[in-house]
Amino acid sequence: MTIANIECWVFRAPIERPVTAAVGSMTNRPAVFVRISAADGAWGWGEVFCNFPTVGAEHRARIVREIVAPLLLGTSSDQPADTWRHLTQRLRRMALQAGEPGPLAQAIAAIDQALWDMQARRAGLPLWRLLADTPQASNRVRLYASGLGPEQPAEFALAKQAQGYTAFKFKVGFEPDKDIADFEAMRAALGPEAQIMIDANQAWEPDTAARRIAALARYEPFWIEEPLAADEPLDVWRRLADSTPVPLAAGENIRGHADFEAAIRNGHLRFVQPDVAKWGGISGCLAVARRAEHAGLTFCPHWLGGGIGLAASMHLRAALGPAGMVEVDANPNPLREQVYPLNNLKDGWFHLPDTPGMSVEPNLAALARYRVALA
Known part of the structure; x- marks a missing residue:
């Protein structure tokens, strides 16, 4: 069951208006999809994070094709966690030399997703069931509508409410008066x-985060996500958590078991949000999720990309049970909507199909108009 082929596609879907956050804007919706095929005919899909920088999708695809793939061809395909650890260690020094630990980790994360998808397909099981080690695991996942704003977040939230969502996340971090007005409207x-x-x-x-959170607290936010830079010292995060009753959430920009463990031990987070395509894939994020929930925290996977990563995030959350929520970007994105449509959402809950793997199979012909050719 050796790896016989690794393919990679870059897509960019045009959008009518940019997706904007305090950290930057996307003027199109990119995605990098990876498919691994094995000698026994099995296959699996993964997705690489590529939202920022906006020119980064092609670069990450080349990392997969030219650096990661040659290390994998002819190797075993049936132990995803071992492969993830091997690649992480094998490319550690290159990541340091190139100053690119993020893009390399993201390429490895997609490989890991694809190998787990393949493993579940071989077993004839949905991925969540293959991963499950708790009686609470089920195919039910609660979703929340994300990425609302900065323009007219209340109107977009109402539209998502009509589609069956019961939880919503919108963007702050702009002018204080705007943040307050948006929350009041929401x-x-x-x-x-x-x-x-x-x-x-x-x-x-x-020095400003506590004041901004205090001004928004009267509207009872369920959590405040990444109020500080992810690399602020842990004691700074701890002081902020101690200064407010609003729960803090973070994790999409934490990388590595040691840093997640330090954040969990520090006690400043109530919601832990690793991203399956930014670091860790299924193997790394599952370990973080189990550790977080053992510590009494809630695992809510971060996701704001295409349909493959969304499917992986849902199966990961479902494997641990119905607590927590999975993020679904409310902004238009055909690379999500056409690849993993969310039908029959009721009262915020989605039932994963009982088909093998991650229940995702991109129609490459239908997506061809969004494809970007790599040199």
Whole structure:
């Protein structure tokens, strides 16, 4: 069961208006999809994070094709976690030399997703069931509508509410008056019982974060995500957590078991949010999720890309049970909508199909108009 082929595609879907956050804007929706095929005919899919920088998708695809793939061809395909550890160690020094630990980790994460998808297909099981080691595991996952704003977040939230969502996350980190006005409109539109989260995308300096959160607290945010830069010292995060009753969430920009363990031990987070395509794939993020939940925290996978990573995030959350929520970008993205459509969402809950693997099979012909050729 050796790896026989690794293929990689870059897509860019045009959008009518940019997707904007405090950290930057996307003027199109990129995706890098990876398919691994094995000598026994099995295959699996993965996705590489490539939202930022906006020119980064092609570069990451070349990393997969020219650096990672040659290390894997002819090797075993049936132990994804071992392969993830081997690649992480094998490319550690290159990541340091190139100053690119993020892009290399993201390429490895996609490989890991694809190998787990392949493993579940071989077993004839949905991935969540293959991963499950708790009686709480089920095919039910609760979703929340994310990426709302910065323009008209309340109107977009109401549209998502009509589609069956019951929890919502919108962007803050802009001018203070705008953040307050947006939250006031969100709360008025959705009502006092709605779960509303806010995401600052690392916008604030430590000396201003507590003030900004205090001004928003009266609208009862369910959590505040990344109010500080991810690399702020842990004692700074701890002081901020101690200064506010609003729970803190983070994790999409934490990389490595040691840093996740330090964050969990520090006690400043209530919600832990690793991203299966930014670091760790299924193997790394599953270990972090189990560790977080053992510590009494809630695992809510981060995701803001195409349909393959969304499917992986849902199966990962489902494997641990129905607690927590999975992020679904509310902004238009055909690379998500056409690859993994979300039908029959009811009261915020989605039921994963009982088909083998991650239940995702991109129609490459239908996506061909978005494809970007690599030199």
